[in-house]
Amino acid sequence: MITVLFAAPALWDEYRDPLPQALKSAGLRAQVVLEAAPETVDYIVYAPSAPLQDFRPFTRAKAVLSLWAGVERIVGNPTLTQPLCRMVDPSLTEGMVEWVVGHALRHHLGMDAHIVNPSHAWVPDPAPLARHRPVTVLGLGALGTACAQALAALNFPVTGWSRSPKSVPGLRCLSGPEGLRAALTGAQIVVTLLPRTPETENTLNAETLALPARGAVILNPGRGPLIDDDALLAALDQGQIGHATLDVFRVEPLPQDHPFWAHPKVTVTPHIAADTRADSASGVIAENIRRAESGAALLHRVDRALGY
Amino acid sequence: MITVLFAAPALWDEYRDPLPQALKSAGLRAQVVLEAAPETVDYIVYAPSAPLQDFRPFTRAKAVLSLWAGVERIVGNPTLTQPLCRMVDPSLTEGMVEWVVGHALRHHLGMDAHIVNPSHAWVPDPAPLARHRPVTVLGLGALGTACAQALAALNFPVTGWSRSPKSVPGLRCLSGPEGLRAALTGAQIVVTLLPRTPETENTLNAETLALPARGAVILNPGRGPLIDDDALLAALDQGQIGHATLDVFRVEPLPQDHPFWAHPKVTVTPHIAADTRADSASGVIAENIRRAESGAALLHRVDRALGY
Numbered sequence: 262m263i264t265v266l267f268a269a270p271a272l273w274d275e276y277r278d279p280l281p282q283a284l285k286s287a288g289l290r291a292q293v294v295l296e297a298a299p300e301t302v303d304y305i306v307y308a309p310s311a312p313l314q315d316f317r318p319f320t321r322a323k324a325v326l327s328l329w330a331g332v333e334r335i336v337g338n339p340t341l342t343q344p345l346c347r348m349v350d351p352s353l354t355e356g357m358v359e360w361v362v363g364h365a366l367r368h369h370l371g372m373d374a375h376i377v378n379p380s381h382a383w384v385p386d387p388a389p390l391a392r393h394r395p396v397t398v399l400g401l402g403a404l405g406t407a408c409a410q411a412l413a414a415l416n417f418p419v420t421g422w423s424r425s426p427k428s429v430p431g432l433r434c435l436s437g438p439e440g441l442r443a444a445l446t447g448a449q450i451v452v453t454l455l456p457r458t459p460e461t462e463n464t465l466n467a468e469t470l471a472l473p474a475r476g477a478v479i480l481n482p483g484r485g486p487l488i489d490d491d492a493l494l495a496a497l498d499q500g501q502i503g504h505a506t507l508d509v510f511r512v513e514p515l516p517q518d519h520p521f522w523a524h525p526k527v528t529v530t531p532h533i534a535a536d537t538r539a540d541s542a543s544g545v546i547a548e549n550i551r552r553a554e555s556g557a558a559l560l561h562r563v564d565r566a567l568g569y
Numbered sequence: 570m571i572t573v574l575f576a577a578p579a580l581w582d583e584y585r586d587p588l589p590q591a592l593k594s595a596g597l598r599a600q601v602v603l604e605a606a607p608e609t610v611d612y613i614v615y616a617p618s619a620p621l622q623d624f625r626p627f628t629r630a631k632a633v634l635s636l637w638a639g640v641e642r643i644v645g646n647p648t649l650t651q652p653l654c655r656m657v658d659p660s661l662t663e664g665m666v667e668w669v670v671g672h673a674l675r676h677h678l679g680m681d682a683h684i685v686n687p688s689h690a691w692v693p694d695p696a697p698l699a700r701h702r703p704v705t706v707l708g709l710g711a712l713g714t715a716c717a718q719a720l721a722a723l724n725f726p727v728t729g730w731s732r733s734p735k736s737v738p739g740l741r742c743l744s745g746p747e748g749l750r751a752a753l754t755g756a757q758i759v760v761t762l763l764p765r766t767p768e769t770e771n772t773l774n775a776e777t778l779a780l781p782a783r784g785a786v787i788l789n790p791g792r793g794p795l796i797d798d799d800a801l802l803a804a805l806d807q808g809q810i811g812h813a814t815l816d817v818f819r820v821e822p823l824p825q826d827h828p829f830w831a832h833p834k835v836t837v838t839p840h841i842a843a844d845t846r847a848d849s850a851s852g853v854i855a856e857n858i859r860r861a862e863s864g865a866a867l868l869h870r871v872d873r874a875l876g877y
Contacts (some may be wrong), residue, residue: 355698355724362723363678366671373684375838381830383822383837387844390663414722415670416663514691522689529691530683536695 263291263550264301266319269308269328275539280306283543287551304550305343309334316340323553326546328537330404331484333457336568345563346549352541354407357454360482360534361408362415364506365450368478369394369417392416397444397473399464400454400483401427401434402569404535408452420444424460445472450480456569457484467492476503482534485510490521497526508534571599571858572609574627577616577636583847588614591851595859612858613651617642624648631861634854636845638712639792641765644876653871654857660849662715665762668790668842669716670723672814673758676786677702677725700724705752705781707772708762708791709735709742710877712843716760728752732768753780758788764877765792775800784811790842793818798829805834816842 267273267280273295284291293306299318307313308328316325317340324344327335332347367373370388388394394417398409401423413419413431421429422444426436435444441464445451451473455461465479466489479502481488490511496502506528507521513532521527549560563569575581575588581603592599601614607626615621616636624633625648632652635643640655675681678696696702702725706717709731721727721739729737730752734744743752749772753759759781763769773787774797787810789796798819804810814836815829821840829835857868871877 352698355700356695359674359696359699359723360678363671363674363680366667367675367680367684370668370671372671372675375836376681376684378837381825381837383839385839385841385844387664387841388667390660390846391667392663411723415667415719517689528683529686529689531691531693533693533695538698 263289263303263554264297265291265293265304265306265550266297266302266322267293267295267306268311268313269306270295270312271310272308272328272539276306276543279539279543280546283540283547284550286544287547289547289551289554291550304553306546307335314338314340316343319343324549324559326549328542328546330535330537331457332563332569333484336563336565344559345565346559347561347563347569348537348542348545349403349561350537350542350545352538353535354404357404357482357535358407358411360508360530361452361454361480362411364480364528365396365412365417365452365478366415368450368480368504368506390416392418394418394449395420395447395474396450396452397422397448398432398452398454399441399444399487400456401429401432402454402456404483405452405454408454417450420448441469442472445469448473448477450478453479453481453487454483455487457486458568462486463489463492465489465493467495470496470502473502475501477501478503479505479507481505482508485513490519494520494524497524502526504528506530508532571597571611571862572605573599573601573612573614573858574605574610574630575601575603575614576619576621577614578603578620579618580616580636580847584614584851587847587851588854591848591855592858594852595855597855597859597862599858612861614854615643622646622648624651627651632857632867634857636850636854638843638845639765640871640877641792644871644873652867653873654867655869655871655877656845656850656853657711657869658845658850658853660846661843662712665712665790665843666715666719668816668838669760669762669788670719672788672836673704673720673725673760673786674723676758676788676812676814698724700726702726702757703728703755703782704758704760705730705756706740706760706762707749707752707795708764709737709740710762710764712791713760713762716762725758728756749777750780753777756781756785758786761787761789761795762791763795765794766876770794771797771800773797773801775803778804778810781810783809785809786811787813787815789813790816793821798827802828802832805832810834812836814838816840 305325396417397420401421409419409421420433422435504526508530613633630651704725705728709729717727717729728741812834816838
């Protein structure tokens with residue numbers, strides 16, 4: 262009998278049924294528990310809200326399986342010696358693609374002027390075609406790559422940037438610090454989907470926000486700290502950036518006194534771009550436990566040195 | 570020397586350069602004129618705004634080439650005996666796909682509540698995934714098929730309906746009057762892209778608007794008369810239809826006193842979904858003239874009996 266400690270009590274209602282079901286479907290004899298003597302635990306399912314902070318007593322645990330894609334709140338924990346896996350959930354990718362493509366098309370088509378049109382103005386002003394609207398996606402992980410490819414399928418000319426060189430069909434792929442400048446230069450829509458690491462903090466700052474085309478739109482469904490908030494507000498006020506639609510923030514919920522709320526060129530969405538869905542995530546957890554039990558390599562294992 | 574009468578004077582500024590250029594690129598010796606003795610004209614380029622109404626004097630004309638996809642204002646003209654061709658412009662299709670996918674995702678994601686959020690409410694309420702949001706596209710011509718396939722590529726389960734049976738990979742295809750009821754039943758987003766003919770007028774009426782799921786969204790980038798305006802307003806007021814985003818109207822520009830303007834559940838866009846672009850359309854016109862001159866069949870020739 263495998264013992265799985267579900268160390269994310271706030272999410273128990275969502276996972277109570279699908280996680281045991283997924284383990285059973287994977288052919289595993291397992292029990293999912295909310296509490297257990299640490300030395301009896303085989304796997305730990307983890308979310309950042311978990312009270313669990315000291316992993317040393319879990320001497321038998323073969324892996325810590327995160328329910329979140331972003332692992333910045335656990336990856337630096339010095340007590341964690343067990344393998345750590347990120348959540349890469351196909352439904353999370355789908356939701357992210359829908360949010361990114363939807364908001365990219367919203368800005369591309371200038372929808373806001375039609376959604377709010379109190380003067381009932383009839384001004385036929387068709388957008389240019391997507392093929393004439395360069396888009397840059399920062400980050401070519403599972404989420405960034407899927408979004409970039411979905412945008413390219415709608416004819417947007419898409420540039421993807423990643424820390425290390427990658428090649429993705431249909432995209433112009435750039436990498437490294439010099440590549441970042443080239444990727445941002447002239448972009449009309451910029452999507453930030455980098456992992457949160459010390460290196461990615463403030464990737465969009467006063468200097469880099471000056472590179473896109475004047476009036477460019479920023480979409481951030483990645484992580485709040487990827488953007489220097491003050492630099493973004495200054496770029497919006499100067500007109501260098503035309504609009505920012507942000508789903509993630511340094512503090513969430515976004516505090517009521519944060520200037521993003523009232524800024525006419527900022528749209529706040531409440532961290533909804535990519536939601537881990539319990540059904541789908543349970544299947545990913547079960548598959549990783551099945552792999553570990555059969556001696557296969559874990560999926561989506563975090564490189565502790567890189568931080569993701 | 571081929572004589573092409575450009576019978577759409579209001580559009581001359583747009584076509585003055587690209588149309589002669591396209592004819593030249595097609596290897597044709599042709600002159601484009603705004604006026605000519607009718608019996609000297611080889612081809613007529615036409616738009617609904619054209620003053621030309623009597624085609625009888627054009628005894629030599631081999632074709633009337635419309636700059637518009639919709640030909641309802643000319644197809645019934647009894648003086649027209651020459652072959653009539655609709656505009657099928659790849660850039661028109663691209664623009665239409667962008668408008669339809671953009672507004673479908675806007676409603677799918679519930680964007681309006683974030684774009685206009687005066688109380689700064691942080692309510693994480695992720696949308697269901699697109700794969701759980703059934704969409705129905707009425708009309709499987711070039712535009713409807715392209716939109717349906719783009720929506721299906723984003724995982725929406727898409728039903729396409731056409732007058733006569735069709736089969737399009739990735740879509741559930743229905744046809745005929747019974748198929749229309751089945752196609753609308755339970756749909757959460759309905760896109761109307763039928764041609765305007767006597768048969769398609771008021772396709773969405775009090776009876777058919779009762780079939781989609783309660784709170785469904787209507788997107789009409791096709792033709793204004795496809796929808797019974799009063800029935801739509803009643804369905805919106807009853808909550809049966811949750812929102813309508815309309816790009817086309819029975820009278821355009823939409824009169825300031827039309828109830829659509831002030832209705833909180835209606836978004837008006839000013840006939841921008843699919844704009845014929847002069848560069849691209851000129852190429853289509855030139856290709857058709859090249860085909861006619863070489864004895865090949867005309868592209869996109871209108872079936873006068875069907876009306877499109």
